[in-house]
Amino acid sequence: MYRVDPKKAIEEHASRSDAPGTIALSAKAEEIIAAPVDPTLSSAVIAGVAQIVEAVLLALLGYGIHAAYVEPGQDGFYIPMILGSVLVANIAFNAVRSHRVSAYRTTFSQMGRVLGAWVAVMLVLMVGIFFFKAGDLVSRVWLLTWFVSGAALLIAYRLLLRTLVQRWTAQGRLKRRTVIVGGGADAEMLIEQIQAGSDQDINLLGLFDDRDGERSPDVVSGFHKLGRVSELIEFARRTPVDLVIVSMPLSAEKRVLDMLTQLWVLPVDIRLSAHMSKLRFTEKAYSYVGDLPVLDMADRPISDWNLVFKWVFDKVVALTALVLLSPIMLITAIAIKLDSKGPVFFVQNRHGFNNELIRIYKFRSMRTDNLDFGAAKLVTKGDPRVTKVGRFIRRTSIDELPQLFNVLKGELSIVGPRPHALQAKAENQLYYEAVEGYFARHRVKPGITGWAQVNGWRGETDTIDKIMHRVNHDLYYIEHWSILLDFYILVMTPVSLVAKNENAY
Template sequence: MFRVDPKKAFEDHSSRNPASGDARLSDSAERIISAPVERTLSGAVIAGIAQIIEAVLLALLGYGIHLAYVEPRHDEFYIPVILASVLIANIAFNAVRSHRIAAYRTAIPQMGRVLGAWVGVMLILTVGLFFFKAGDMVSRVWLLSWFVSGAALLVIYRQILRGLVLRWTAQGRLKRRTVIVGGGDDAAVLIDQIKAGAEKDINLLGLFDDRVGERSPDMVSGYEKLGKVSELIEFARRTPVDLVIVSMPLSAEKRVLDMLTQLWVLPVDIRLSAHMSKLRFTEKAYSYVGELPVLDMADRPISDWHLVFKWVFDKTVALTALILLSPIMIMAAIAIKLESKGPVFFVQNRHGFNNELIRIYKFRSMRTDMLDNDAAKLVTKDDPRVTRVGKFIRRTSIDELPQIFNVLKGELSVVGPRPHALQAKAANQLYYEAVEGYFARHRVKPGMTGWAQINGWRGETDTIDKIMQRVNHDLYYIEHWSILFDLYIVLMTPLRLFTSENAY
C-alpha cells in the first residue's frame, strides 16, 4: 500500500481550518450535501457473517446426521472430523472467491464454485480417512448423507443470501459513496470502467480537480466537477464519503503527493485507478472495487470488522465502568452540589469523528459564575475558577467519568484522541492554527482516554510543543490501532492518573 508520510504531511498540510466551513462549495456540491443519505452496509462484514452462518449450518447438519444415524455415538471422533471438514470448506470457498459481494449476486457461477469446492472437501475427507486408516470408524451412510444434504443446504443457503444481497443492491445499501480526483479524458475512461464493472458497488457523486479549461471540463461523462481538491475536505466533512478514486498516473508524482497531503486528514479509503498506470503489476498487487482494479494508497483507520470489534469493546467497557464506578460518580455529584450552587454536569461542544460537533458531559469543576463554556482560557495551577472539589476531580480525571454516557450514545470511544474544546489555545493560538494537520486526529472517534494521556501529555497545554506532542501521540495511536492496544491503554490509565503533573 502507498502511504503518505505522517510527519511530512504534518509539516506540509494546508493551515486552513477544515472544520470552519469557510470554503464556499459549488451549487452542485451543496445539492449533494443537502440530499438525504441512507445508511450503507459493509461488504466485508456481510461476507464475514455469511461465512460464520454457513460454517455453523454445515457443522450442525453433519452432527445432526451423526446423532440421528450413528450408534453408538462416537462424539470424540466425529466432532473433530466435522469441525476440521467445515474449516477446510471455509478455506476452499474463499479460495474459489465465492465469499465476495460480487459472487453473491450471481446464480450459476456461484453455485458452480461452491459445489465444486464442497466436492473437493469431501474428497479430501475421504482420502484423509483412508490414509489414517480410520475408514472403519466412519459410517459411509453418514458421509454420503452429509455430502448430499450439505450440497442441498449450500444451494438453498446461497440462494437466500443472493436474494438478500440483490435486495440490498437495489436499495443502494451496498454502494460506497465515491468521488474521483482528476478530470478530463482520463476520468472519462475511469467512469466508463466503473459503469462496466463496479456500478453496483459505487455511488459516484462527482469529480474534484484543480485543473480548469479543456483539460478538465465541468462535465465528464454525465458527472459534474464539484470543486477543487482542497474543497473535497469541506465536502467530506459535511456529507459521507467512503472512497476517493484518484485518476492520475504514477508518473505524476508531485500531483499525487500534493493530493495525498491534502486528503490524509479525512477518514476515507483512497485508491489509485490502475487504468492510468502503464506498469502492470501481479494480480496480488491490486485490490478490487467490484471488478475495477485499483492500487491502495490509504485506508480509513478503523473500518469493517475492526469497527465492529471496537464497538463491542466500547460498549462492554463502558457498561462495566458505569456499574463499577457509579458509587464514585454519585459521591462526586453530591460533593459538587454541597460545595457550590449550580448544575452537577457541565456540557460543552467539541469536535468528534470527522469534525462533527458533539456535546460531551463532564462533572462541573468550576464556580458557576466563572464558567468558561468555550475554554478560551486554559486552566492553570491554583486557578481561582476551580472549586476545591473541582481540583480533586480534575486531577484524578473523575470529572471525565460522565463521558461514559457519550460512549454509550456512540459519540465517543473509550480509547481515542481526546476531544479538545473548540477554542482551546496553546501560546495564544488555537490548536488547529498552532499545529499543521491537527484535524487528522479526527479520522477516528475521540476517546475518554488515549495514548497521549497515559504518556503524560494531559492537562495544561501552555506551549505549542505540548499540543504537538499530544497530536503526535494521537496520530501514532491511529496508525497502530488494535484492540490489544486499546486494552493496554485502558489498563494503564488508572496507573498514570496519579503520576501526571500537568492536570490542574
C-alpha cells in the same frame, strides 16, 4: 500502500484554513450534501458473517444426522471429524473465491464453485478415512447423507444470500460513496470503466479537480465537477464519503503528493486508478473496487471488522465501568452539590469523528458564574474558577466519567484522541491554527483516554510545543491502532493518573 508521514505532512501542509465551515462549496456540492443518506453495509463484514453462518449450519447438519442415525457414544470421533471437515470446507470456499459480495450476486457461477469445493472436501474426507483405516468407524449412510443434504443446504443458503445481497444492492447499501480526483479525458475513461463493471459497488458523487478549462470541463460523462481538491475536505466533512479514486498518472508525482498532503486528514480510503499507468504490476499489487483495479494509497484507519471489534470493546468496557464506578459517580455528584451552587454536570460542544460536533458530559468542576463553555481560557494551576471538589476530580480525571454515556451513545470511544474544546488555544492561537493538519486526529472517534494521556501529555496545553506533542501522539495511535493497543492504554490509564498528573489542574 503509500503512507503519509504525519510529522512531515504537518510541516508541509498547504497554508489554508482547516476550520470546518470556512470554505464555500458549489451549488451542486450543496445539493448532494442536502440529500438524505442511507446507512451502508460493509462487504467484508457481510462476507465474514456469511462464512460463520454457513460453517455453523454445515456443522449442525452433520452432527444432527449423526445424532439421529449413529449409535450414541461415538461423539469423540465424529465431532472432531465434522469440525475438521467444516474448516477445510471454509478454506475451500475461500480458495474458489465464493465468499465475496460479487460472487454472492451470481447464481450458476456461485453454485458451481461452492458445489465443486464441497465435492472436493468430501473426497478429501473419504481419502483420509481410507488411509487412516477408519472405515469401520464411519457410517457410510451418515457420510452419504451429509454429502447430499449438505449440498442441498449450500444451494438453499446461497440462494437466500443472493436474494439478500441483491436487495441490499438495489437499495444502494453496498455501494461506496465515491468521488474522483481529476478531470478531463482521463476521468472520462475512468467513469466508463466504473459504469462497465463496478456500478453495483460504487455510488459516484462527482469530481474534484484543481484544473480549469478544456483540460477539466465542468461535466464529465454526466458527472459534475464539484470543486477543487481543497474543497473536498469540507465536502467530506458534511456528507459521508467512503472512497476517493485518484485519476492521475504515477508520473504526476508532484500533483499526487500535493493531493495526498491535503486529503490525509480525512477518514476515507484513497486509491490510485490503475488505468492511468502504462506500467503493469503483478496481480497481488492491485486491489479491486468491483472489477476496477486500483493501487492502495491510504486506508481508513479503522474499518470493517476492526470497527466491529472496537464497537464491542467500547460498549463492554463502558457498561462495566458504569456498574463498577457508579458509587464513585454518586459520591462525586453529591460532593459537587454540597460544594457549590449549580448543576452537577457540565455540557460542552467539541469536535468528534470527522469534525462532527458532539456534546460531551463532564462533572462540573468550575464555579457556575465562571463557566467557560468555549474554553477560551485554559485552566491553570491554582485557577480561582475551579472549586475545591473540582480540583480533586480534575486531577484524578473523575470529572471525565460521565463521558461513559457518550460512549454508549456512540459519540466517543473508550480509547482515542481526546476531544478538545472548540476555542482552546496555545499561545493565543486556536489549536487548528497552531498545528497544520490538526484535524487528522479526527479520522477516528475521540476517546475518554488515549495514547497521549498515558504518555504524560494530559492537562494544560498552553504552548504550541505541548499541543504538537499531543497531536503527534494521537497520530501515532491512529497509524498503529490495534485492539491490543486499546487494552494496553486502558490498563495504563490508572497508572498514568498516579504517576503523570503534574500537568492536570
